Every structure is written in structure tokens, then in C-alpha cells.
Amino acid sequence: MSEAISVLNGATFDGFVSIKEAGLRGMISVRGDFAAASFTKAVSALTGADFPAVNEAKFAGDYAILWMSPDELLILCAYENAQADADKLAADLAGEHALVANVSDARALFAMSGxxxxxxxxxxxxxxxxxxxxxxxxxxxxxxxxxAAAVWMLEDGSVEIMCFRSVGDYMFKLLCNAANPGAELGL
Amino acid sequence: MLILECPYCGVAADETELSPGGEAHLVRQGPGSSDQELESYLFGRKNPKGVHFERWRHSYGCGKWFHAARCTMTLEVFATYSAQTPVPPKNVINAIKAKRPDWEGWT
Structure with a gap:
């Protein structure tokens, strides 16, 4: 198999905030019925993280569960384990009304801090x-x-931004331009 | 600028994060309906100056369709509510009546 490379291969920019293309990260898109205990248990068991409430992100080690919509989650994990984790979750959810897809290579991820x-x-x-x-x-x-993008805050002064890989280059340029030294808003 | 609160994720979404879906609560006319009913279902729209019910999709967010009641003249938003309802719910009607006492009502 060819070597996987993230969209900008770890490009960085130092403006009034610093921006980094965060490299390869496993991302598993999951849809299902949040009201079903079997669904929430399976997701939490895989990740070790609590099940997120509306608009929440829950973190546990390498894993994170991001709330995407009333019936959709995004699980972050180590890139190497994404397919195995997706297969495991799909097996756990067999028979449920649920869908699991490994979307790691379809997305780009940026880390912004400052x-x-x-x-x-x-x-x-x-x-x-x-x-x-x-x-x-x-x-x-x-x-x-x-x-289109999803932004989640890890802690004050640190966010991650996810977008489609096809607009990864555009997104990086946008972020760099917005963070240009001297372009602070001075609020 | 129009800001609508998505009833599914609670986000106050800007107009540019949403996709418009036209008039809400249309009743589908299919096979068996008269020509006039079908024509009115396809093309007849209220286009009022004042209280209006619309469909919107939170397309840059959770992706869900929802309904909004707003004033087309002042852009005042009375309520947003679930799309899974054939007619505006009672609380939405009441919210509009509280602000527009002379509103002719939902028909």
C-alpha cells in the first residue's frame, strides 16, 4: 500500500496565532439513534469517552467523540487504527439502525493555537x-x-478545525491570511 | 441579516449558514388531484408582506430541515420549530399573535 500523506503534509504558519496542518488523524463517521442505549454504549466502549451532549466534544486519550447532528457523530482516533476501529464498531452495532464509515482520508485537520x-x-x-x-x-x-468546517475547542487558546480534504489548501490559506501578523483586530 | 435558531442543535445560525427551502406547510397534490389543485401546489405561493412560514435547512451545521415563522417585512423571527409537523404548532401561533394582534391567523 502506498504511504498515506495528509493534505498539506504538516504545513505550519506563525502569525498572531499559530496554525498547523495537523497531519493524519483517524476519523470515523457514525450515524445512529442516540436514544438507543445499545448505540451510545457501543460508541463509548470503543472510545472510552463519555457520550457527548448537543454540540459537545468528549475526549479520552487518542479518542474523541464529536457531536455533529442529532443523529451523527464523528469519532477521532489514531490514523493507523481507524479502519480496525470502524470495523469493530460496525460489528458491535450489527443489527442496529446505524452506519459506520472510515472517512479519515476524506478530511483535513488543522490545529490553531494562540x-x-x-x-x-x-x-x-x-x-x-x-x-x-x-x-x-x-x-x-x-x-x-x-x-464548510467544524471547529472544536480543546482548551482556551487551542482549537482544531476540520474540513473536506478537497478544500484543505484553501482552508490553510484562509487561516494564514486571517492570522497574518499585524492583522490583529485589537479588540 | 437573518439569524435563525436551529431547533435541532440550538445553534443561532446566520442566514449564510442556512439554505432556504421556500414556503412551509404545502400540502402535496398528486395523482387524483384536479389540474387546478396541482397547478396551485406547484406554483401558487402566498408571498405575504408580514407573517410567513418557511422551510430552512441548517446546511452548514447539523444538516436538518426545520421551519421558521418570521415577518417578511421586518425580518423579525417569531419562532423556529420542528419540520415534522403539517401545521404550525399552537405555541408558534400564540407567539405570533402576542406580537401581531391583528394578524389574520394561520390558514
Whole structure:
């Protein structure tokens, strides 16, 4: 098998916040009935993380569960284990009304960190990213300029941004432009 | 600018994060309906100046369709609610009546 490479192969940029293409990460898209205990148990058992509430992200080691919609989750895991984890979850959910897909290679992931990252984000998205509305452990699906994206906050001053791999280059340029040194909003 | 709260994920979504779906609560006319009913189902729209019920999709967010009641003139939003209802729910009607006492009502 050929060697897998992430969309920008770990490109970085140091502006008033720092931006890094976060490399390969396993991503498993899961759809199912959140009201079914068997579904939530299977997801939590695989990841070791609590089941997220609306718009929440739950982390546990290499794993994270991100709430995507009332019937969709995204599980983050180690890239190498993504297919095995997806197969395991699909087996656990056999017979349930659920769908599991390994989408690791379809997405791009960026890490942005810095005190002023809210300023960089608010240039690109109509979403409210103020401290009151967007907190650590929250996921916000929105658009950054013209590309759909999901943004989640790991801790204050550190977010991860996911988008389709096909717009990965565009996304990186957007983020770099928004974080250009000297382009702080001065709020 | 129009900001609607998605009833499924609770996000206050900007108009540009949503896709418009036209008038809500249309009743489908299929085989067996008269020509006039089908024509009106396909093309007849209310287009009011004032209270209006619309379908929207949270396309840059959770991806769900929902309904919104708003004023087409002032852009005031009265309520957003689940798409799984053939008519506006009572609380939505009441919310509109509270703000527009002379509204002619849902028909």
C-alpha cells in the first residue's frame, strides 16, 4: 500500500496565532439513534469517552467523540487504527439502525493555537465565537469563508478545525491570511 | 441579516449558514388531484408582506430541515420549530399573535 500523506503534509504558519496542518488523524463517521442505549454504549466502549451532549466534544486519550447532528457523530482516533476501529464498531452495532464509515482520508485537520485565535476565527465565520458562546469542549459546525468546517475547542487558546480534504489548501490559506501578523483586530 | 435558531442543535445560525427551502406547510397534490389543485401546489405561493412560514435547512451545521415563522417585512423571527409537523404548532401561533394582534391567523 502506498504511504498515506495528509493534505498539506504538516504545513505550519506563525502569525498572531499559530496554525498547523495537523497531519493524519483517524476519523470515523457514525450515524445512529442516540436514544438507543445499545448505540451510545457501543460508541463509548470503543472510545472510552463519555457520550457527548448537543454540540459537545468528549475526549479520552487518542479518542474523541464529536457531536455533529442529532443523529451523527464523528469519532477521532489514531490514523493507523481507524479502519480496525470502524470495523469493530460496525460489528458491535450489527443489527442496529446505524452506519459506520472510515472517512479519515476524506478530511483535513488543522490545529490553531494562540491567545487571539477568536479574532482570527471571527474574520472567517458568522458563528458567535466569543468566550460566552464558544467554550472548551464545544463543537461548532459552520463555514469558514466559503468552505464548510467544524471547529472544536480543546482548551482556551487551542482549537482544531476540520474540513473536506478537497478544500484543505484553501482552508490553510484562509487561516494564514486571517492570522497574518499585524492583522490583529485589537479588540 | 437573518439569524435563525436551529431547533435541532440550538445553534443561532446566520442566514449564510442556512439554505432556504421556500414556503412551509404545502400540502402535496398528486395523482387524483384536479389540474387546478396541482397547478396551485406547484406554483401558487402566498408571498405575504408580514407573517410567513418557511422551510430552512441548517446546511452548514447539523444538516436538518426545520421551519421558521418570521415577518417578511421586518425580518423579525417569531419562532423556529420542528419540520415534522403539517401545521404550525399552537405555541408558534400564540407567539405570533402576542406580537401581531391583528394578524389574520394561520390558514
Amino acid at each position: 491567545e487571539l485565535l477568536r479574532e482570527a476565527l471571527m474574520k472567517l465565520t458568522p458563528a458567535n465565537v466569543s468566550e460566552d458562546a464558544f467554550k472548551p469542549g464545544q463543537v461548532r459546525r459552520t463555514r469558514l469563508a466559503q468552505a
